[in-house]
Amino acid sequence: xxxxxxxxxxxxxxxxxxxxxxxxxxxxxxPAGDAGRGQQLYQGCTGCxxxxxxxxxxxxxxxxxxxxGSVPGFAYSPALRASGLVWDPVTLDRWLTAPQTLxxxxxxxxxxxxxxxxxxxxxxxxxxxx
Amino acid sequence: xxxxxxxPERRRALACLAHxxxxxxxxxxxxxLTPFDLSTAGAPATTxxxxxxxxxxxxxxxFHKAANPDVDxxxxxxxxxxxxxxxxxxxxxxTGDLTHLSRPEEFxxxxxxxxxxxxxxxxxxxxxxxxxxxxxxxxFRHYGQASAGRGYYSFDHDGVHFLALNNVMQARDxxxxxxxxxxxxxxxxxxxxxxxxxxxxxxxxxxxxxxxPAWGWGTxxxxxxxxxxxxxxxxxVLNGHIxxxxxxxxxxxxxxxxxxxxxxxxxxxxxxxxGPLVVPADQLxxxxxxxxxxxxxxxxxLDEEHLAGMA
Numbered sequence: 316x317x318x319x320x321x322x323x324x325x326x327x328x329x330x331x332x333x334x335x336x337x338x339x340x341x342x343x344x345x346p347a348g349d350a351g352r353g354q355q356l357y358q359g360c361t362g363c364x365x366x367x368x369x370x371x372x373x374x375x376x377x378x379x380x381x382x383x384g385s386v387p388g389f390a391y392s393p394a395l396r397a398s399g400l401v402w403d404p405v406t407l408d409r410w411l412t413a414p415q416t417l418x419x420x421x422x423x424x425x426x427x428x429x430x431x432x433x434x435x436x437x438x439x440x441x442x443x444x445x
Numbered sequence: 446x447x448x449x450x451x452x453p454e455r456r457r458a459l460a461c462l463a464h465x466x467x468x469x470x471x472x473x474x475x476x477x478l479t480p481f482d483l484s485t486a487g488a489p490a491t492t493x494x495x496x497x498x499x500x501x502x503x504x505x506x507x508f509h510k511a512a513n514p515d516v517d518x519x520x521x522x523x524x525x526x527x528x529x530x531x532x533x534x535x536x537x538x539x540t541g542d543l544t545h546l547s548r549p550e551e552f553x554x555x556x557x558x559x560x561x562x563x564x565x566x567x568x569x570x571x572x573x574x575x576x577x578x579x580x581x582x583x584x585f586r587h588y589g590q591a592s593a594g595r596g597y598y599s600f601d602h603d604g605v606h607f608l609a610l611n612n613v614m615q616a617r618d619x620x621x622x623x624x625x626x627x628x629x630x631x632x633x634x635x636x637x638x639x640x641x642x643x644x645x646x647x648x649x650x651x652x653x654x655x656x657x658p659a660w661g662w663g664t665x666x667x668x669x670x671x672x673x674x675x676x677x678x679x680x681x682v683l684n685g686h687i688x689x690x691x692x693x694x695x696x697x698x699x700x701x702x703x704x705x706x707x708x709x710x711x712x713x714x715x716x717x718x719x720g721p722l723v724v725p726a727d728q729l730x731x732x733x734x735x736x737x738x739x740x741x742x743x744x745x746x747l748d749e750e751h752l753a754g755m756a
Contacts, residue, residue, distance in 0.1 A: 359720030390579035415618035
């Protein structure tokens with residue numbers, strides 16, 4: 316049984332992943348994201364996406380850290396399935412900037428032009444843990 | 446006073462209807478199509494002639510999120526409004542996104558609901574949500590016969606020439622619609638032999654005119670077709686996709702986008718991007734246009750005068 320306090324246990328469990336996300340984001344030059352605002356902005360994504368069920372696009376829970384094209388049973392484009400991408404703040408930022416530029420032939424066309432809006436949405440997606 | 450879509454008074458009326466529209470009824474007079482919001486169309490239909498066509502759009506059968514958990518119900522309301530018109534329209538155009546996920550059961554359910562309009566012939570173009578299945582085949586299994594599986598075709602009805610275009614299967618980065626060289630060449634050739642006095646109606650899912658390209662609300666390669674339309678005395682360009690009523694006139698070409706029967710979207714540029722807009726449940730039918738509004742009589746009277754002047 317662990318003798319660590321709750322915060323220490325949480326940091327031990329989540330800290331490395333969170334630190335990696337932060338480092339990746341700042342290294343990319345993206346602004347820091349506000350997950351709360353990202354959750355509000357996510358309403359705009361719900362025309363095609365849901366958190367816990369597949370829609371026009373795949374479910375988003377667990378998307379950060381997931382290999383692109385890997386949700387079981389979802390009908391991805393061959394292009395995305397073969398992309399070799401792993402969704403992290405950098406790849407998600409590039410994807411939300413211009414999906415057809417990052418993965419030509421994929422089925423997503425929606426883009427977010429505002430870097431802060433992308434950062435906020437990505438911060439929200441990072442909270443959707445499995 | 447001369448009124449109609451080219452008149453500012455009419456534009457103001459359309460602006461008032463910007464959040465209205467379970468569908469749009471178009472009256473045909475003197476070769477010119479004049480739009481009325483479906484929920485307010487009873488009066489003009491009785492006084493200004495037979496409604497020529499009704500446009501429905503973006504029904505998203507299968508959608509069940511907060512923006513509208515009952516899209517079957519709101520499409521049914523639109524169908525009931527069509528049934529309640531004093532005279533039956535001659536055509537029903539659906540400008541795409543009939544379904545949300547292109548699932549067979551969604552197409553079946555939508556067909557069942559639309560059967561409520563009776564024997565009115567329906568023409569439909571695909572929206573991107575109608576071709577979201579892996580092989581993009583379910584839409585064409587149901588509605589592909591007229592276009593030989595291409596999604597674009599032309600036909601004539603009561604002296605009006607129609608072009609149904611498919612701009613959702615060659616979309617561009619940022620979400621702009623795309624037609625592709627083959628379809629553009631086909632449409633230009635189709636229009637080339639037509640007399641300039643032939644009323645033309647072009648309809649597609651995504652806007653064929655640039656409403657807000659930053660949100661993908663336009664079609665990247667529609668320019669040559671729009672240029673071809675300029676020589677016609679009356680051309681009407683219809684679309685859906687943006688879930689709100691917006692109109693404009695360029696020369697003799699009138700553009701109308703239709704409201705959704707399912708849920709509204711933000712006005713162009715308001716907010717970070719497009720997407721379903723959640724409104725309080727007791728206001729949903731209002732933004733879908735199924736509630737009668739006070740401009741009904743004024744709008745009807747203005748257009749009645751306009752149509753009488755055209756006759």
